[in-house]
Amino acid sequence: xxxxxxxxLLAALRGIVGQSHVLTGEDTTGxxxxxxxxxxxxxxxxxxxxDTAQVAAVLRTCNDAGVPVVPQGxxxxxxxxxxxxxxxxxLSLRRLDTVGALDPHTPSVTVGAGVTAATVxxxxxxxxxxxxxxxxxxxxxxxxxxxATNAGGIHVVAHGSMRQxxxxxxxxxxxxxxxxxxxxxxxxNAGPDLAQLLTGSEGILAVITAVILxxxxxxxDTAxxxxxxxDPAGALAVVAAVRRVRPLAVEVMRAAGIAMxxxxxxxxxxxxxxxxxxxxxEVEGGPTQLEEVVGDRPSAVAQDAADAxxxxxxxxxxxxxxxxxxxxxxLDVTVPxxxxxxxxxxxxxxxxGAISFGHLAEGNLHVNLLGEEATAANEDAVLRLVAEHHxxxxxxxxxxxxxxGHLHLTRSAGEVDALHxxxxxxxxxxxxxxxxxxxxxRPDR
Ligand SMILES: Cc1cc2nc3c(=O)[nH]c(=O)nc-3n(C[C@H](O)[C@H](O)[C@H](O)COP(=O)(O)OP(=O)(O)OC[C@H]3O[C@@H](n4cnc5c(N)ncnc54)[C@H](O)[C@@H]3O)c2cc1C
Numbered sequence: 001x002x003x004x005x006x007x008x009l010l011a012a013l014r015g016i017v018g019q020s021h022v023l024t025g026e027d028t029t030g031x032x033x034x035x036x037x038x039x040x041x042x043x044x045x046x047x048x049x050x051d052t053a054q055v056a057a058v059l060r061t062c063n064d065a066g067v068p069v070v071p072q073g074x075x076x077x078x079x080x081x082x083x084x085x086x087x088x089x090x091l092s093l094r095r096l097d098t099v100g101a102l103d104p105h106t107p108s109v110t111v112g113a114g115v116t117a118a119t120v121x122x123x124x125x126x127x128x129x130x131x132x133x134x135x136x137x138x139x140x141x142x143x144x145x146x147x148a149t150n151a152g153g154i155h156v157v158a159h160g161s162m163r164q165x166x167x168x169x170x171x172x173x174x175x176x177x178x179x180x181x182x183x184x185x186x187x188x189n190a191g192p193d194l195a196q197l198l199t200g201s202e203g204i205l206a207v208i209t210a211v212i213l214x215x216x217x218x219x220x221d222t223a224x225x226x227x228x229x230x231d232p233a234g235a236l237a238v239v240a241a242v243r244r245v246r247p248l249a250v251e252v253m254r255a256a257g258i259a260m261x262x263x264x265x266x267x268x269x270x271x272x273x274x275x276x277x278x279x280x281x282e283v284e285g286g287p288t289q290l291e292e293v294v295g296d297r298p299s300a301v302a303q304d305a306a307d308a309x310x311x312x313x314x315x316x317x318x319x320x321x322x323x324x325x326x327x328x329x330x331l332d333v334t335v336p337x338x339x340x341x342x343x344x345x346x347x348x349x350x351x352x353g354a355i356s357f358g359h360l361a362e363g364n365l366h367v368n369l370l371g372e373e374a375t376a377a378n379e380d381a382v383l384r385l386v387a388e389h390h391x392x393x394x395x396x397x398x399x400x401x402x403x404x405g406h407l408h409l410t411r412s413a414g415e416v417d418a419l420h421x422x423x424x425x426x427x428x429x430x431x432x433x434x435x436x437x438x439x440x441x442r443p444d445r
Contacts, residue, residue, distance in 0.1 A: 009065055013047050016057045021048040021095075031072060031090045032083060035137075037327045039080030039401060043070075046090040052170060052178060052209040055091070059207065059431075060176030062089060068431050069174075071203035073145030074116060076137035078330050079400025081202045081436040082145065088434070093144050096209055099123055107215040108167050108184050113144025113208045120213065129215040132159030136316040144208040150200035152396030154249040154282075157361035159216050161396065162199060168212035169195035174427035184212040197422075202398045203433040205426045219284040222248060224308040228275025228298035232341040238279045239337070239361055241293045246284035251315045252360035253278045258314055260355060264321035267313045270300035279360060280315050282308075318357050322368045329369040329379050330402075335391035337363045343389045350381050364395040383409055399437045407437070 014022045023031075023046040033040035044067075049055045062069050068088040075082055084090055093113045099120075100110035107129055111120060117138040120131045135141060135153035145151075147169070152161045159165070168182040171194075181194050198206055229235045235252055242250055255274045262269050271278070275298055283289045287301055294301065302308035322328050335343045340363055347354065351373045358365040369378055383393045387409040394403050394410075407416060420438055423430070434440050 009061070009067060010045055012061050013045065013058060016061065017047055017049050017054050021050070022046070023048070028090070031075065031092060034078070034080055034083045035076050036078060036323060036330060038329070039085070040083040041085045042087050043084040043090045044087050046092055048092045048095050050095045052096070052172065055093070055096075055207055055209055056172045056176040056178050058091060059172055059174055063175045063429055063431055066429060066431065068434050069207075070433055071144075071148070071207045073114065073142030073148070074137065074140035076141045077145065077149060077400065078332070078397045079394075079402040081149075081398060081400035081433060085401060085435060091207065093142065093207070093209070096144070098210075100210075102127060102129075102215075103184065104129075106167070106184060106186060108212050109215060110168075110182065110184070110210065110212050111143050112210050113147075114142050117141050117143065117146060124215050125218060127215075128218050130218040131213060132165050132216045133162050136319060143211050143213065147195075147199050147208055147211055148201060148203050149398045150396070152359060152362070152364065154251060154359065156359060156396075157250050158246075158248045163196065165214045166195045166199055166211060167214050169198055169208060170210040171198055171206040171208045173206050174429060174432050178209075179206070182210065182212055200398070202400065202437050204423055204437050205432065207432070219246075219248065221286050222282055222284055222308075223287045223290050224280070224282045224302040224311050225287075225290050225294055226270060226300045226311050226314070227279045227281065227294055228271050229277040229279060230275065231277060232344050234297075235277045235279050235360060236337060236340065238281065238293060238297075241295070242281050242283060243361075245289045245293065247281065247361065248284055249280070249282040249359075250361040251280040251358070252365075253280070253315060253318065253357045254355075256353075257318055257321075257355045257357050260325070261314055261317050261321045264324050265313060265317045267310060267317065269314065270311070271298055278314075280311060315357065318355070318366075322355055322370065325370050327374070329374040330397070331367040331369070331379065331382055331393075332358075332395045332397040333365055333367060333383070333386045333391055333393060334363050334395040335365070335386060335389045339389045339391070343385065343391070346385055347382065350385065351378050359396075362395070363391070380406070386410070401435055404435065404437065404439055 031046045070088045072082045096112035096114040098112040102109040170180045355368040383406045
């Protein structure tokens with residue numbers, strides 16, 4: 001087998017996954033651009049293995065040929081880490097979509113990396129359980145991608161990020177070695193935790209092929225309200241109040257974003273005049289749970305499930321409404337809650353037209369720069385402002401290629417060097433997602 005030339009490589013890959021699962025030319029289009037339209041490039045081929053053995057054989061072949069590989073799940077990532085940049089091969093994991101045994105005792109479920117979040121939610125709901133992480137991209141985002149990015153989403157305040165849901169992992173290293181730790185034990189300290197190392201690794205250390213996910217009880221009743229506030233301090237008072245009940249979600253939006261969603265999606269806004277800041281809260285239990293949270297603030301409390309869905313649309317359709325305005329520069333940042341007000345004051349001075357919304361309980365703001373404000377200089381200024389306020393430049397979407405140049409702002413030189421060493425040990429030829437998270441190091445360094 002000759003894999004040095006493109007034809008030999010493709011023939012070898014077709015021999016592994018079958019003729020129809022090696023896509024080239026126009027058939028690769030849907031895999032080559034990211035959700036925002038900001039990132040992407042050509043690929044020599046998209047390869048769609050059906051199982052772990054095929055993933056291992058594909059990686060072994062690419063490693064031997066020195067061919068770079070971009071792992072891809074649902075392609076809903078927002079930082080350019082899951083799409084080719086310079087002709088890399090795309091390894092699509094979507095066909096690894098087996099849902100295995102659900103263990104009602106732990107409780108947990110074993111799934112292939114290509115299973116979507118929505119599928120896990122459906123399966124879990126049949127047992128009165130839920131996946132602790134939920135996000136608006138649920139119909140396309142895969143469990144492999146969500147573990148690889150340590151996805152957060154709307155329920156972190158209740159259940160944590162993906163990191164807290166992973167009880168076991170199976171993955172394939174760049175050279176095709178399969179590593180499995182799939183005991184699913186709630187307590188297991190037999191050495192460093194491989195699953196945790198791979199969580200948030202954005203496809204640069206290994207390709208995740210299967211995961212054991214912790215499941216959480218599905219609340220019998222929930223109540224939803226949209227609450228108006230004058231400023232960040234008012235919004236933080238809602239966070240403090242909601243922590244006294246059983247919060248499931250605490251989301252923040254601003255008047256400009258709400259108006260944009262209302263116009264784009266035709267979703268009615270139940271509060272007039274529109275407050276400057278709006279907090280969407282969902283709590284476990286009935287509407288009485290919300291009485292103290294709402295207090296005498298302007299508010300709309302959902303009376304039924306349809307009402308609740310409408311309120312949620314105001315939040316969940318922000319990303320889509322932003323995209324409809326053009327290709328945004330999306331910044332996904334965290335600032336400590338006690339610095340939120342000071343941060344926002346400075347942010348508004350730098351980019352007054354930005355659309356900001358996010359997961360308030362964690363201080364996670366998605367800052368979207370649009371039109372004339374979508375410049376590299378503004379991106380740099382905002383990320384430096386985040387660092388100045390002791391925040392993180394990559395809250396839940398990851399570093400991808402979007403923030404490689406800014407990683408040093410919130411990770412020390414020692415940390416970055418340790419990450420390079422781990423990567424070098426696990427993928428010596430550097431074929432997995434080069435240029436994602438870490439800058440490519442020249443061989444002489
Ligand atoms: C409308 C919308 C709302 C969103 N809301 C949220 C939100 O609330 N919270 C949040 O955290 N994110 C959110 N996202 C971002 C995105 O959905 C998450 O990052 C998600 O985890 C990506 O999953 P994916 O399967 O689409 O991964 P992809 O986009 O395909 O890949 C993402 C990264 O993971 C790597 N990867 C993918 N699969 C594997 C694998 N099997 N093994 C190793 N590496 C792999 C890729 O190389 C890439 O670096 C949102 C996106 C959209 C479009």
